[in-house]
Amino acid sequence: MNAKIKETILNPIFKGNPITVLVLGICSSLAVTVTLKGALVMTLSVIAVCGLSSLVLSILRNTIPGRVRIIVQLVVVAMMVILVDQLLKSFEATYAIDRQLSVYIGLIITNCIVMGRIEAFALGNSPWPSFLDGIANGAGYGMILLVVAFFRELLGSGTLFGVDILGRFGYVTNNLVILPPFALILLGCIVWVQRSIQKDLQEK
Amino acid sequence: MNTNNNGYTIIYTTIIVIVVAAVLAVVSQTLKPNQLANEKADVISQMMTAAGLGEKAGFESMGNDKVLALYSESIDVAYTVDAAGQPVDTLLTAPADQIQIYTPSQLKAIYKAAKAGDAPEKLPVFKFKNGLTVIPVYGAGLWGPIWGYLSLEGTTFKGAFFDHESETAGLGAKIKDDPAFQALFIGKEILLTDEAAQFEIAKAGAHKLPESNGIDAIAGATMTSGGLNNAINLWLGLYKPVFEGASAGCQHEHKDCGHHHEGCEEQHEGCEGQHEGCEGQHEGCEGQHEGCDKPCCHETPKAEEE
Numbered sequence: 001m002n003a004k005i006k007e008t009i010l011n012p013i014f015k016g017n018p019i020t021v022l023v024l025g026i027c028s029s030l031a032v033t034v035t036l037k038g039a040l041v042m043t044l045s046v047i048a049v050c051g052l053s054s055l056v057l058s059i060l061r062n063t064i065p066g067r068v069r070i071i072v073q074l075v076v077v078a079m080m081v082i083l084v085d086q087l088l089k090s091f092e093a094t095y096a097i098d099r100q101l102s103v104y105i106g107l108i109i110t111n112c113i114v115m116g117r118i119e120a121f122a123l124g125n126s127p128w129p130s131f132l133d134g135i136a137n138g139a140g141y142g143m144i145l146l147v148v149a150f151f152r153e154l155l156g157s158g159t160l161f162g163v164d165i166l167g168r169f170g171y172v173t174n175n176l177v178i179l180p181p182f183a184l185i186l187l188g189c190i191v192w193v194q195r196s197i198q199k200d201l202q203e204k
Numbered sequence: 205m206n207t208n209n210n211g212y213t214i215i216y217t218t219i220i221v222i223v224v225a226a227v228l229a230v231v232s233q234t235l236k237p238n239q240l241a242n243e244k245a246d247v248i249s250q251m252m253t254a255a256g257l258g259e260k261a262g263f264e265s266m267g268n269d270k271v272l273a274l275y276s277e278s279i280d281v282a283y284t285v286d287a288a289g290q291p292v293d294t295l296l297t298a299p300a301d302q303i304q305i306y307t308p309s310q311l312k313a314i315y316k317a318a319k320a321g322d323a324p325e326k327l328p329v330f331k332f333k334n335g336l337t338v339i340p341v342y343g344a345g346l347w348g349p350i351w352g353y354l355s356l357e358g359t360t361f362k363g364a365f366f367d368h369e370s371e372t373a374g375l376g377a378k379i380k381d382d383p384a385f386q387a388l389f390i391g392k393e394i395l396l397t398d399e400a401a402q403f404e405i406a407k408a409g410a411h412k413l414p415e416s417n418g419i420d421a422i423a424g425a426t427m428t429s430g431g432l433n434n435a436i437n438l439w440l441g442l443y444k445p446v447f448e449g450a451s452a453g454c455q456h457e458h459k460d461c462g463h464h465h466e467g468c469e470e471q472h473e474g475c476e477g478q479h480e481g482c483e484g485q486h487e488g489c490e491g492q493h494e495g496c497d498k499p500c501c502h503e504t505p506k507a508e509e510e
Contacts, residue, residue, distance in 0.1 A: 031373065062207075063207060063216065064207065064216070065208060065213040065216055065217075072220060079227060082228055087235070089239045089242065090235040090239045090242065091238070092245075092267060092268050095242040095243075099367075162261075180374070
């Protein structure tokens with residue numbers, strides 16, 4: 001059991017990463033990776049939504065009527081997303097970042113990772129592993145987000161977490177990096193790196 | 205348990221929706237005061253950014269309390285005017301928990317009324333001690349509402365800050381994120397003589413108004429720029445009486461007597477001296493302006509600098 005739990009946690013981080021292997025959640029990973037701060041808040045939000053939704057739906061899994069299960073999932077996920085959004089809005093430290101992320105917090109509901117993991121895992125497993133699976137998938141998503149945001153903020157604004165890094169060496173910021181297409185290019189590079197390490201992902 | 209019959213399905217979904225609704229209602233009510241406080245501090249920091257008192261990011265890292273305190277310190281007077289530019293109410297500027305401002309949702313109400321052709325009952329005017337008047341604008345961008353604050357000295361722009369709900373990052377979102385765009389406003393003039401357009405945001409080379417009455421649109425953000433253009437013109441139109449008063453010289457009331465009107469040649473009742481071309485000097489003015497409970501404003505060191 002222990003090995004299985006370990007697998008549940010570690011698999012989404014690298015081998016079965018939701019972004020680079022399952023290619024889910026691409027939209028938001030292009031949109032919210034301009035700054036590390038935004039990416040970090042997004043990461044924590046997705047981890048929370050993913051983990052808690054999986055937990056709740058796993059507890060309810062034997063009672064959910066089969067014909068409306070997607071709707072029931074949607075209601076629960078939507079509730080979690082609204083809760084996260086409301087919480088972000090009510091803290092001084094996160095209010096500005098919530099305004100900056102604007103619709104993308106609300107759009108976590110459409111993030112395929114959340115519903116995908118509920119369908120694929122939470123509805124067939126007991127609450128504790130489901131919770132861990134949700135958290136781990138959120139973390140796997142967030143890890144890629146942070147890597148992309150690291151390069152985009154460093155090269156696009158010359159800063160990291162808003163602290164000037166390259167600017168002091170006379171670095172001229174690159175506007176292309178700030179625009180979404182560059183995130184896609186970066187993401188492509190990450191997939192490339194992963195596939196060259198993990199040969200079994202390559203199609204024959 | 206048979207979870208597939210109709211009765212069970214209906215009851216189950218009903219219960220789940222009711223439970224979720226209840227949870228959200230409770231959470232929303234509990235967090236509301238915090239959210240409103242955050243919104244207020246945000247709006248105030250936007251106005252202060254427009255008024256050139258600092259940078260938006262700086263205000264954000266300051267914390268709400270300090271932002272409110274700084275506002276109370278640097279605001280001179282805030283009040284509302286009616287459609288004819290006459291003062292209606294005074295807006296409180298202190299203490300921190302009673303500061304009255306106009307949030308985007310309140311601006312939206314004015315915007316909707318104006319769109320429907322109704323004259324606004326109340327328009328907020330914020331006068332800062334640095335001599336700048338801040339007015340709001342609100343309108344429609346490409347994906348959602350856009351709003352912001354313009355700061356003016358007389359009819360000359362001295363700063364601007366805009367915000368939006370969901371404009372495209374990197375394009376339309378530049379109205380908020382790009383200080384260089386906001387800086388374009390500085391030094392531009394409102395064109396009071398033109399009925400239709402007081403200001404213009406247009407593609408370079410497509411300007412119809414004189415250069416000093418407009419700025420270039422954001423490349424790649426035609427709809428947001430156009431929306432901002434419409435919003436600014438709509439609101440400058442609403443505020444026209446205020447600016448006409450400011451430019452024609454002392455035609456409107458000196459509310460709280462905190463402002464220095466350039467080119468004012470009128471005499472203040474009860475003031476022993478004369479405003480000589482109103483260069484900031486009251487010759488022999490020792491008393492107070494009638495109806496004004498502040499000491500003569502022109503004697504403060506700030507006014508003498510002017």
